[in-house]
Amino acid sequence: MPESGTGRGAGTGVRRADAGVRGVKSALRTVALLELLAERADRPARLDELAEELDVPRSSMYQLLRTLTDCGWVRTDTTGSLYGIGIRTLLTGTSYLDGDARVRAIRPYLDEASDALGETIHLARLDGPHVVYLATRESHEYPRTISRVGRRVPAHAGALGKALLAERPESELPLAEGALTARTQRTHTDRAALLADLRRVRERGYAIDREETVTGIAGFGFALRCDVPAVDAISCSVPVARLTDEHQDRVVSVMREIRTKVEALLSPASGAPDWR
Structure with a gap:
C-alpha cells in the first residue's frame, strides 16, 4: 500500500519551481516538516502530532525526525518524545540575510x-x-x-x-x-x-x-x-x-x-x- 503524501505542503511555503516538474516526495516532506516546526515556534510537537498533521505514516515520520535530529535541523528533548526546530535552520536563515x-x-x-x-x-x-x-x-x-x-x-x-x-x-x-x-x-x-x-x-x-x-x-x-x-x-x-x-x-x-x-x-x- 503506498504511503500518504504531504497533503499540507500546498498550504505552507512549499512551492513547485515548475508546474511540469514532478516534486521529489522526500524533499517536499522534509520541507513541510521544517516549516511546520518553525510555525510552532516555542510549542514542541510529538511524533503522532506531526504524522497526523502532515498525513505521513508514523514510521516514516519517525525516520525523518531521527535523520533531521542527527543533522541538527530538528532538536528533541531528553526523553526523545518532543521535537522542535533545530539550530541549523538559524544558520541557514542567517546566511540568507548575509548573502x-x-x-x-x-x-x-x-x-x-x-x-x-x-x-x-x-x-x-x-x-x-x-x-x-x-x-x-x-x-x-x-x-x-x-x-x-x-x-x-x-x-x-x-x-x-x-x-x-x-x-x-x-x-x-x-x-x-x-x-x-x-x-x-x-x-x-x-x-x-x-x-x-x-x-x-x-x-x-x-x-x-x-x-x-x-x-x-x-x-x-x-x-x-x-x-x-x-x-x-x-x-x-x-x-x-x-x-x-x-x-x-x-x-x-x-x-x-x-x-x-x-x-x-x-x-x-x-x-x-x-x-x-
Missing part, C-alpha cells in the same frame, strides 16, 4: 529612519500570501511586538503587506484560498473590504494599518519600487496612544524620504542574480 546585498544596503537607511522618528522601523519581503521580516530597528519607547527577523505575517493583515499587494493587479494578488485570517478584530477578513483598502493605498502611495496586525499599534508601509512589481517594503510602527496628526505627518514625510533614497540607490545592478 542578500539589498538587505545590507538598506540597513543604514533603517537606522536613519529610526534616529529621525524614534519609532520601530521594519524591512520585509513578500513571500506568497505572507510578508517576512528581514530587518528591524526597535523603538526604546515601547515593548517589542511581533517584529523579530524571520517572522511571517499574512500580507493582508498589515501595512507592509498591503503596500506590496497594492503594487499588483487585483486579479494577481497572492492571497491564500478561503477566508482571510484575522490577527486582531481590525484585520480585513472580507476580500471586498481589502480590495477597497488597496485602492486607497494606490491613491495615497502608502499603506496604513490601524491595529490590524497588533492591537494598540499603527503602521505605515511603503513599497520599494526596485522591482516590478515590488517585493520589498519598509514601514514605521507607532503606538496609537501617541499617534497625533502631527506625528503621523512626520512619519509619512520621513518614510517617503527614506523610500526615495533607497530606490535611488538600488537601481538594477549589472550581473546581479535576478532572484525569483
Whole structure:
C-alpha cells in the first residue's frame, strides 16, 4: 500500500519551481516538516502530532525526525518524545540575510529612519500570501511586538503587506484560498473590504494599518519600487496612544524620504542574480 503524501505542503511555503516538474516526495516532506516546526515556534510537537498533521505514516515520520535530529535541523528533548526546530535552520536563515546585498544596503537607511522618528522601523519581503521580516530597528519607547527577523505575517493583515499587494493587479494578488485570517478584530477578513483598502493605498502611495496586525499599534508601509512589481517594503510602527496628526505627518514625510533614497540607490545592478 503506498504511503500518504504531504497533503499540507500546498498550504505552507512549499512551492513547485515548475508546474511540469514532478516534486521529489522526500524533499517536499522534509520541507513541510521544517516549516511546520518553525510555525510552532516555542510549542514542541510529538511524533503522532506531526504524522497526523502532515498525513505521513508514523514510521516514516519517525525516520525523518531521527535523520533531521542527527543533522541538527530538528532538536528533541531528553526523553526523545518532543521535537522542535533545530539550530541549523538559524544558520541557514542567517546566511540568507548575509548573502542578500539589498538587505545590507538598506540597513543604514533603517537606522536613519529610526534616529529621525524614534519609532520601530521594519524591512520585509513578500513571500506568497505572507510578508517576512528581514530587518528591524526597535523603538526604546515601547515593548517589542511581533517584529523579530524571520517572522511571517499574512500580507493582508498589515501595512507592509498591503503596500506590496497594492503594487499588483487585483486579479494577481497572492492571497491564500478561503477566508482571510484575522490577527486582531481590525484585520480585513472580507476580500471586498481589502480590495477597497488597496485602492486607497494606490491613491495615497502608502499603506496604513490601524491595529490590524497588533492591537494598540499603527503602521505605515511603503513599497520599494526596485522591482516590478515590488517585493520589498519598509514601514514605521507607532503606538496609537501617541499617534497625533502631527506625528503621523512626520512619519509619512520621513518614510517617503527614506523610500526615495533607497530606490535611488538600488537601481538594477549589472550581473546581479535576478532572484525569483
